[in-house]
Amino acid sequence: LKLPKYSVIQAGVENIELINGKKFTARIYVLLWNGQVYLFDDGFALIHGPQYQRGSTQYGVQVDHRGYQTGVGEVDMKLFSETSCFAKSMPKAKAALRQILPIFQNTLNATSTKRYLLLGIDLLPLENGAVKFVEINAIPNFVHSQRINQQLNVHFFKHVMRVIYGLDSNRLLKVQPAVSPRVFVIKRT
Numbered sequence: 001l002k003l004p005k006y007s008v009i010q011a012g013v014e015n016i017e018l019i020n021g022k023k024f025t026a027r028i029y030v031l032l033w034n035g036q037v038y039l040f041d042d043g044f045a046l047i048h049g050p051q052y053q054r055g056s057t058q059y060g061v062q063v064d065h066r067g068y069q070t071g072v073g074e075v076d077m078k079l080f081s082e083t084s085c086f087a088k089s090m091p092k093a094k095a096a097l098r099q100i101l102p103i104f105q106n107t108l109n110a111t112s113t114k115r116y117l118l119l120g121i122d123l124l125p126l127e128n129g130a131v132k133f134v135e136i137n138a139i140p141n142f143v144h145s146q147r148i149n150q151q152l153n154v155h156f157f158k159h160v161m162r163v164i165y166g167l168d169s170n171r172l173l174k175v176q177p178a179v180s181p182r183v184f185v186i187k188r189t
Helices: 085-109 148-164
Strands: 022-033 035-048 076-078 114-123 131-137 170-175
Touching: 022 085, 022 148, 035 085, 035 148, 076 148, 085 114, 085 131, 085 170, 114 148, 148 170
Parallel strands: none
Antiparallel strands: 022 035, 022 114, 035 076, 035 170, 114 131
């Protein structure tokens, strides 16, 4: 198999959590600022219109989410915290983020008190409680339904500004890199 440069093969994931029998993806927000990583304490769920069918390759079942901004059609949005899987998925998302922090090292090194990056990470919550990151958006869309804009995005930006201006934020949680276990050898003398 020969692929053009920068091509990606994406594996299908079928053991996913559903909302009312429908596939959904969740998005979490991350701030990279001054060499630190912060995870916002909520996100949103984008719920696809058709009923989910395992093995389906239909665009409408797997990918299509047109109309989410207007609320017209079958596609729906809700706060991630309103889903039944949020309590088990958010800690797993934080753990997965910790594991991939090394890929952000060059970007983190370029951040400062005046330079930051906002990420939108899309994920699939799985039936077994795990999560799979699907996409990391370096320029995420912040124009969603009016409800998501008001109840999520405005608060995210408010807390980003709090952190950047040196104020406390109880909603942006600092994420430390995963620590590799160290092995110590004690020698008798």
